[in-house]
Amino acid sequence: MINKTSNKATKLNLRDFKSIQMKTFWITSLAFFLCFFAWFGIVPFMPDVVKDLGLTPSQKWNSIILAVSGTVFARLAIGKLCDKYGPRLCYTYLLVLGAIPVMLLGFVQTPMQFLICRFFIGFIGASFVITQFHTSIMFAANIVGTANATSAGWGNLGGGANRLGMPLIAAAVVAFGVADEIAWRYSMVIAGVLCLLMGLVYYFFTKDTPEGNFAELKEKGEMPVFKKDEASFGSVLKDYRVWILFLVYAACFGIELTVYGTMDDYLQNRFGLDRTFAGNLVLSFALMNIFARTLGGYFGDKFGNSKGLRGRVIFLAVILAAEGIMLSFFSMTTSLVVGMIFLIAFSLTVQMAEGATFSVVPFINKKAIGSISGIVGAGGNVGAFLAAILLKSKSAVAESAAITSSKGLGQEAIEAAQTVASASAVSGGYFVIGACILVAALLSLTIKFATSEETVRGESGKLQMADK
Structure with a gap:
């Protein structure tokens, strides 16, 4: 990483749009927002897609799983690339190349083409890693957790804002004479164009660090040229704390993705x-990312x-445990009012746990923040994948049994039995997931730091980690 850190911002001044630190904060947050907006942009149109392409229930579930699977590989790779080439170029290429499958989704004609596009669209989910990396090297230790959490939270809003924004784009398209049933295609093309334009903004208006771009710093001899990059990455892979945080992020962000996707x-x-x-309720919980x-x-x-x-570690463990308890209680409620109380509490704690995770990440290895962010970020998508598989399998078995047991009772009775069976299966799945989150909370307490990784006094005058 960078040898000098004197220009890191020690405050998150949201009224500042001129300093390179805050300009980067705003641009990276907006880029992340657009990536999430495009990543899940098809969700509000799924009924139209199912009808247009003739998707089966299995293909619909598979599209959800593929959308988060592609992100795993992209996040693992992008962190290491950030360490080597810098966040500016990585984000530019991700936005420009990621815009291609987003736009192509508007031209698919078969279920297979749709599934392939959803897999590759998931790659833009790696934007999270670059956002966290970029804010981590722009802000000092006393404020980096808040900066990381705020940029990520506001970026995550894109995953909820699309429920309102994409239908509005579709309505505007229809107003220009496009048939309502294919408006979703034009909407995805527009979302892709926005990502493409954002890539150009990132290239021309941001810098890798407060001191300049990686290439410039290497020429001046002010940062290493990464001749020992492989060894550095190897040390990251051997650090047990990285994998604990991998599991922790699987237990918060991964679960948030799956729960909101099935809620x-x-x-x-x-x-x-x-x-x-129901859709408006889920949207309101997603919008809690503004502050949670x-x-x-x-x-x-x-x-x-x-x-x-x-x-930092103790707070992470406590808030993660609270998340698991809230989800488990929610899974057992049959009252809408009580259920909403626990669901609100779950939404608050799961998002706080995500922020708390990346208040720890920048301190694991200051020379490989990108690689660590990539691995931990990938954990979120692995968690989403596993949780989706669990809920899909439980729901499929329960619904099949319900159909078999209600044969001969009429279509209405069969559908009613399916509904009850699905709700019961997903409820049980949520409870199991809640228990797994509690296990992750206990594991997080095993994260330790050597005395040499602490410094006695920092910017705030209190105990904290030194910027190396």
Whole structure:
């Protein structure tokens, strides 16, 4: 990483649009927002896609799984590339190349083409890693957790804002004379164009570090040329703390992705809500990213400044345990009012846990923040993949049994039995996931830091990690 850190920002001044640190913060947050917007942009149109392409229920589930699977590989690779080439070039290429499958989704004609595009669109989910890397090297230790959490949280809003934004884009397209049933195709093309344009903005208006771009610093001899890059990456892979955080992020961000991806149907099946109302509820929980993830980073910094790096870890463990308890309680409720209380609490704690995770990540190995961010970020998608597989398998078995047992009772009775069976299966799945989150919380307590990794006094005058 970088040899000098004197120009790192020690405050997150949201009214500052001129300094390179804050300009980068705003641009990287917006880029992340657009990536999430495009990544899950097809979700509001799935009923139209199913009808247009003739997707089977299995193909629909597979598209959800593929959308998060592609991101795993991209996140693992992009972190190492950031360490070597810098976030500016990595984000530029990711946005420009990632825009291609987004736009191509508007031209698919078969289910297979749709599934392939969804897999490759998932690669733009690697934008999270670059965002965290870029803010980590722009902000000092006393504020880095808050900066990371805020940029990530506001970026994650794209995954909820598309529920409103994409239908609005479709409505505008229809107003220009496009048939309503194919408006989703034009909407995806427009989302891809936005990502492409954002790539150009990133290239021309950001820098890799407060001191300049990686290439410039290498020429001046102010940072290593990564001749020992492989050895550095090897040390990252051997660090048990990286893999603990991999599991932790699987237990928070991964679970958030899957729970919100299945929550619409669950609320309808469990509580009898109509699709629009259920969708609006899920959207409102996603919009909590405006502040909830920031809170996780903020309290991570607070505990870090007062209790050292161990304080960050303890806060992470506590908030992660609270997340698991809230989801488990929610899974057992049959009352809509009580269920909403626990679901709100789950939304708050899961997003705070995500922020708290990346208040710890920058301190594991200051020379390989990108590689570590990539591995930990990939953990989120592995968690989403495994949770989706669990819920899909439980739901498929339960629904098949319900159909078999209600044969001869009429189509309405069969559908009712399917609804009850699906709700019961997903409820049981949520409970199991909640228990797994508690295990991850206990494992997080095993993260230790050597005395040499701490410094007695920092910018805030309190115990914290030194920028190396």
